[in-house]
Amino acid sequence: MSSEAAGAPIRAGFIGAGFMAEVHSRAVRAARGLPYGIASSTAEGAARAADRLGIVRSYETAEQLIADPDIDVIHVCTPNTSHAGYASAAIAAGKNVVCEKPLATSVPDAERLVAEASVAGVTATVPFVYRFHPMVREARARVAAGELGRLLTIDGSYLQDWLLLEDDDNWRVRAESGGPSRAFADIGSHLCDLVEFVTGDRIRRLTATTRTFFPARSTSTAITTEDAVAVVVETRGGALGTLLVSQVAPGRKNRLAIEIAGTNESIGFDQEQPESLWLGHRVGSQLVMRDGATLSPDAARLSVLPAGHPLGYQDAFTAFVADSYAAIAGGVPDGLPRFEDGARAARITEAVLRSADEGRWIDLEEESAR
Known part of the structure; x- marks a missing residue:
């Protein structure tokens, strides 16, 4: 059973272990989600990232992370040309998705992802965070x-x-x-x-x-x-x-x-x-x-x-993730980039x-x- 259904914090999985994964993981924690799992290009890199970022566990492959029924939302933080593939796989597994931009490197792939997310009924967002x-x-x-x-x-x-x-x-x-x-x-x-x-x-x-x-x-x-x-x-x-x-x-x-x-x-x-x-x-x-x-x-x-008390980029990113998670829970936040x-x-x-x-x-x- 997913944690969102049980009323527990939304459990987030991250694909990618670079700068953007760090930003996403901080935002997830501040938005009262649980940074639960991470996968990277190697199992060793994922293990190091889990330790560095305070994430519960690491996975040997992205496919293992996507298949884990305990994860509610997948954050795609990988190089651009891999975004569409990972986002599509996550949607097919019934996961909500937060995909770094560009959503895809071609218009057909981007439009296909829109259609897939709609059919699956999942929340699918893109961090145009300056809106926040x-x-x-x-x-x-x-x-x-x-x-x-x-x-x-x-x-x-x-x-x-x-x-x-x-x-x-x-x-x-x-x-x-x-x-x-x-x-x-x-x-x-x-x-x-x-x-x-x-x-x-x-x-x-x-x-x-x-x-x-x-x-x-x-x-x-x-x-x-x-x-x-x-x-x-x-x-x-x-x-x-x-x-x-x-x-x-x-x-x-x-x-x-x-x-x-x-x-x-x-x-x-x-x-x-x-x-x-x-x-x-x-x-x-x-x-x-x-x-x-x-x-x-x-x-x-x-x-x-x-x-x-100045607010900045990380605060905007946290607000974006918080609104994405509110949408996962059934809300309709204004201005959420999908x-x-x-x-x-x-x-x-x-x-x-x-x-x-x-x-x-x-x-x-x-x-x-x-």
């Missing part, structure tokens, strides 16, 4: 209330520098493990999700340019995945936007920022400064600081510490790559209708 910063929810509420007026322009960027040097290397740069897109699939997907989540408007069409500045790195050669992407977008509502994504921006560690301009005011959020929103007016501008007593209800719900959102990101990523390759605008709605 309280001030992101506050921005979303203000846009929905019409405070910005008609949306005119969107300026967004996601900048990092961890691959700035030619000898910086990682499995993500290789298409066989990371997939055909790197910078955009990895972090540009977060940027597009945040833009669409905050505005409530969908990107209708786009044109993109990609650059691979380093075709070879310390252990990787013939690299085809991109270091940076520039995208121009138009939304269904008629807003025009520019998006810049780079993993070679000196000094930028994890700067995800959006600024939305409307006919009444502008609003800006910077993930590296997540305790505030910038509001721009024709006359005068202001900062709105996180204070649960003054925020919209959804933002206040996520404001779990008093004002002046496999449908992962498939949306896959479609946008594919459109970006096609636009860059073919040198033309791509209409996402025409592509979806095919």
Whole structure:
């Protein structure tokens, strides 16, 4: 019998033992779940990870973990090209799934996972966790209330520098493990999700340019995945936007920022400064600081510490896992990113790559209708 049915803490299994497994396991524990099992590429690596992360047990293979009836939810934290296979196997075993993004490295695989999760009736989510910063929810509420007026322009960027040097290397740069897109699939997907989540408007069409500045790195050669992407977008509502994504921006560690301009005011959020929103007016501008007593209800719900006690990335991740587990228990949390959102990101990523390759605008709605 599953622990969720018995009223005990939800038991989580993790496939993968790297940085993201650490983040997931901390979030599970903080969300009152039980980090129960872990599998990695080797039995020895899984055993070391279980000891390091305080997980109850390790498994020799991912297949053994997925088959364990004591596990309620599988967290897929492996290299990108393996996500779809593990998520599909977990769904087939009747497990709930939290799958790292990209959900899949192709649109057909992503759409297949959406269908499989729906048929199986399991909860299946993707950690677009920047949705869970309280001030992101506050921005979303203000846009929905019409405070910005008609949306005119969107300026967004996601900048990092961890691959700035030619000898910086990682499995993500290789298409066989990371997939055909790197910078955009990895972090540009977060940027597009945040833009669409905050505005409530969908990107209708786009044109993109990609650059691979380093075709070879310390252990990787013939690299085809991109270091940076520039995208121009138009939304269904008629807003025009520019998006810049780079993993070679000196000094930028994890700067995800959006600024939305409307006919009444502008609003800006910077993930590296997540305790505030910038509001721009024709006359005068202001900062709105996180204070649960003054925020919209959804933002206040996520404001779990008093004002002046900063909340950050791990707190947002914990809120995402807590809402995923609430959904497993039968709840319907607002704004929870599900496999449908992962498939949306896959479609946008594919459109970006096609636009860059073919040198033309791509209409996402025409592509979806095919």
